[in-house]
Amino acid sequence: MKSNDWKNRLGVMYSTNPDFQYNTDEEDEKETLEKEKQQLRISLDKRNRAGKAVTLITGFVGSAEDLAVLGKFLKVKCGVGGSAKEGEIVIQGDLRNKVLDILQKEGYTKSRII
Template identity: 60%
Template sequence: MAKEKKKVINDFGGIMYSTDPSFIYDDEAAATDEPIPNAQQDLRVTLDKKNRGGKAVTLITGFIGDDEKLMALAKMLKTKCGVGGAAKDGEILIQGDFRDKVISILQKEGYKVKKSGG
């Protein structure tokens, strides 16, 4: 159901092309199936106004994990803030300026959180 993220050149660790027909690229990101504990997650909370028609959103980046956990975290943050938002590509958008509230909620959940930008 979840769409795979598009691979860019930086995802391959510098390997751009191989003429060896038996070459198999080891995808290290897909090989790590064990979840990362909340205390080791390094999340950044910023206020973003770009390309949103002047509307402000709280942007949480740096989440590492599967889409189900990302969606669950986004849903919890949206309900505690009482607003809408979205979650995709490892980022969570919360409508409005809720930086301080989001930081306190994430710290209670055990995440390492930093306020970045402005």
């Protein structure tokens, strides 16, 4: 159930319509697919990164929380830094083959390097 807190409705005028629903601009998160159905794409990216290479994992379908968990797992297994946001996981360095091996061992069978 969505929060009905008055602070989220600041600036909204009073309505006499009994069926009026406040629009809070909250997006429903997608349901996370099973590991076997995830089609993750692993690539090398150097654009807008001062010439430094990063491994980019895209194609994750699911909630932001599950994406963050997978991103943290990959960063720990690779022993490097990175981030997980907006449907992408960024791992510092060119670790495409290592990330692919880790994902396949975890059950992400449709993962591939592009």
